[in-house]
Amino acid sequence: MRILGIETSCDETGIAVYDDELGLLSHQLYSQVKLHADYGGVVPELASRDHVRKTLPLIDAALEESGSTKNDIDAIAYTAGPGLVGALLVGSTIARGLAFAWQKPVVPVHHMEGHLLAPMLEEEQPEYPFIALLVSGGHTLLVEVKQLGDYTILGESIDDAVGEAFDKTAKIMGLEYPGGPRLAKLAELGEKGVYRFPRPMTDRPGLDFSFSGLKTFAANTLRAEGGMDNTNEQTKANIAFAFQEAAVDTLLIKCKRALKQTGLKRIVIAGGVSANVHLRAALGDLMKKLGGQVYYPRTEFCTDNGAMIAYAGMQRFKAGHVSNDAVVKPRWPITELLAM
Amino acid sequence: MSVILALDTSTEACSAAIITDNAEFSEYEVCPREHNQKLLAMVEKVLADAQLTLDDVDAIAYGSGPGSFTGVRITTGIVQGLAYGAQLPVIGVGSLAAMAHGVFRRTGANHIISAIDARMAEIYLGAYHITELGKVNPLMDEVVTQPHDSINHLPKDNWTSIGTGWQTYKTELLAQQAVNQDSVEFFPHALDIALIGKQQWAEGDFTSAELTTPTYLRNEVTWKKMPGK
Numbered sequence: 001m002r003i004l005g006i007e008t009s010c011d012e013t014g015i016a017v018y019d020d021e022l023g024l025l026s027h028q029l030y031s032q033v034k035l036h037a038d039y040g041g042v043v044p045e046l047a048s049r050d051h052v053r054k055t056l057p058l059i060d061a062a063l064e065e066s067g068s069t070k071n072d073i074d075a076i077a078y079t080a081g082p083g084l085v086g087a088l089l090v091g092s093t094i095a096r097g098l099a100f101a102w103q104k105p106v107v108p109v110h111h112m113e114g115h116l117l118a119p120m121l122e123e124e125q126p127e128y129p130f131i132a133l134l135v136s137g138g139h140t141l142l143v144e145v146k147q148l149g150d151y152t153i154l155g156e157s158i159d160d161a162v163g164e165a166f167d168k169t170a171k172i173m174g175l176e177y178p179g180g181p182r183l184a185k186l187a188e189l190g191e192k193g194v195y196r197f198p199r200p201m202t203d204r205p206g207l208d209f210s211f212s213g214l215k216t217f218a219a220n221t222l223r224a225e226g227g228m229d230n231t232n233e234q235t236k237a238n239i240a241f242a243f244q245e246a247a248v249d250t251l252l253i254k255c256k257r258a259l260k261q262t263g264l265k266r267i268v269i270a271g272g273v274s275a276n277v278h279l280r281a282a283l284g285d286l287m288k289k290l291g292g293q294v295y296y297p298r299t300e301f302c303t304d305n306g307a308m309i310a311y312a313g314m315q316r317f318k319a320g321h322v323s324n325d326a327v328v329k330p331r332w333p334i335t336e337l338l339a340m
Numbered sequence: 341m342s343v344i345l346a347l348d349t350s351t352e353a354c355s356a357a358i359i360t361d362n363a364e365f366s367e368y369e370v371c372p373r374e375h376n377q378k379l380l381a382m383v384e385k386v387l388a389d390a391q392l393t394l395d396d397v398d399a400i401a402y403g404s405g406p407g408s409f410t411g412v413r414i415t416t417g418i419v420q421g422l423a424y425g426a427q428l429p430v431i432g433v434g435s436l437a438a439m440a441h442g443v444f445r446r447t448g449a450n451h452i453i454s455a456i457d458a459r460m461a462e463i464y465l466g467a468y469h470i471t472e473l474g475k476v477n478p479l480m481d482e483v484v485t486q487p488h489d490s491i492n493h494l495p496k497d498n499w500t501s502i503g504t505g506w507q508t509y510k511t512e513l514l515a516q517q518a519v520n521q522d523s524v525e526f527f528p529h530a531l532d533i534a535l536i537g538k539q540q541w542a543e544g545d546f547t548s549a550e551l552t553t554p555t556y557l558r559n560e561v562t563w564k565k566m567p568g569k
Contacts, residue, residue, distance in 0.1 A: 046407060086413065090413060093376065095421065097380070097425065098424060100380055100394070
């Protein structure tokens with residue numbers, strides 16, 4: 001069986017064709033990063049306008065790349081939420097219009113379930129159950145995955161998502177949007193031990209996160225050094241290093257707790273921040289020490305993409321979770337999903 | 341025989357219509373915030389009433405705006421999917437022209453000023469002369485503008501007005517032109533989009549699914565660039 005996946009929840013247009021026997025046959029991605037750079041963040045209206053221009057040409061390209069015509073496609077999956085409502089509507093309306101014309105079933109997909117299952121597109125796949133750490137510009141979630149579709153949230157951020165904290169701190173440091181990856185790069189030049197940032201909410205039990213304080217701590221440190229214009233590059237790199245060290249360490253502490261609490265030995269990390277080299281290395285070391293294993297999607301599937309939506313859509317389709325309900329859900333807790 | 345399917349969700353109303361050479365079928369409802377759920381059901385209904393399928397349709401006309409950004413995109417997205425899937429040509433029809441055509445179709449009045457409340461103290465504005473069904477001649481470029489000083493440049497004529505802009509800015513607009521107020525309908529109707537679309541299609545004025553785009557008119561005011569960009 002073959003499915004077309006459509007992702008338009010934020011600032012990437014992603015389209016893919018997945019076959020349950022042959023695997024991923026094609027995936028197309030258009031990133032709007034440049035479009036939003038001048039505004040210092042994603043402008044929802046501009047994101048929606050760009051999805052309207054890009055979605056159909058990418059569908060056309062993905063179908064051609066996979067050698068599929070309408071007769072080869074068994075269902076159409078699209079991201080129904082969570083995300084920007086206007087952006088979600090573009091993917092949902094095109095999916096439903098196309099499905100009407102082709103007389104195919106439609107599968108609404110939860111964006112975070114897409115991220116969570118993205119490692120299943122790799123050769124080395126985790127077995128259920130496992131812990132998933134979903135980290136991006138919009139989410140910081142620790143989830144216990146008992147089986148496909150059975151999710152329990154163990155912890156989440158009570159304020160900024162970790163990727164959001166990276167981006168905001170980068171902005172404070174004068175780095176261009178999207179600052180997160182640039183901040184991580186700057187941190188590579190930093191020296192260990194110059195600054196010590198707090199590890200928020202690790203001094204008490206529980207698996208929730210808070211990252212907005214780290215951003216404030218970075219701003220205060222920079223100010224104490226004389227402000228952005230009077231601080232040399234090495235000092236900025238040292239601040240970036242200390243910020244990243246604290247953010248990663250905090251994630252690590254909570255992951256360790258989650259593994260201990262559940263007794264699980266497998267962890268999946270996904271979402272844009274899962275591309276962070278420092279985080280990958282630290283989690284790798286931790287799991288080696290614990291005798292467990294860490295699983296990631298390939299770097300291009302860490303950020304938003306159509307492949308993960310096509311894959312998750314195929315699992316939902318097989319479970320019969322098709323829907324004629326055209327509603328998109330900008331807020332949609334992953335725990336509301338039906339088990340499969 | 342030519343068969344035109346038309347869709348519109350550019351304002352508070354949601355509508356779909358089918359016209360053939362000798363029959364018209366349409367669905368229309370004022371249902372803000374429900375357009376995404378209702379539009380395809382309306383398409384299904386008018387096709388069923390006409391005893392046709394999408395394969396029988398020759399071209400799809402759509403309300404391209406201006407109007408609600410999200411509303412215009414709902415129709416655009418569904419039309420892109422339908423037209424790509426069924427390999428049909430697409431005809432864009434402006435919502436202001438469609439409203440003017442509706443006045444002509446219902447009352448025979450043929451000089452019409454359409455104004456939609458565009459929020460932020462502005463209106464979407466257009467003026468039209470209509471001589472026969474399907475043929476709409478614009479008398480000015482469609483614009484987004486402040487209400488004052490917006491229509492006093494038009495010649496004094498036997499104008500009829502339509503649209504929510506005339507409700508919100510009645511005083512400002514009436515100070516510039518005397519008009520007969522059309523208060524039966526405020527919104528575009530897919531039937532008018534089908535009739536205008538059929539004419540445009542006959543004149544070769546159509547495009548492909550990929551090039552189906554909304555007309556926003558308002559392009560740079562609601563978001564601000566970083567300093568120095």
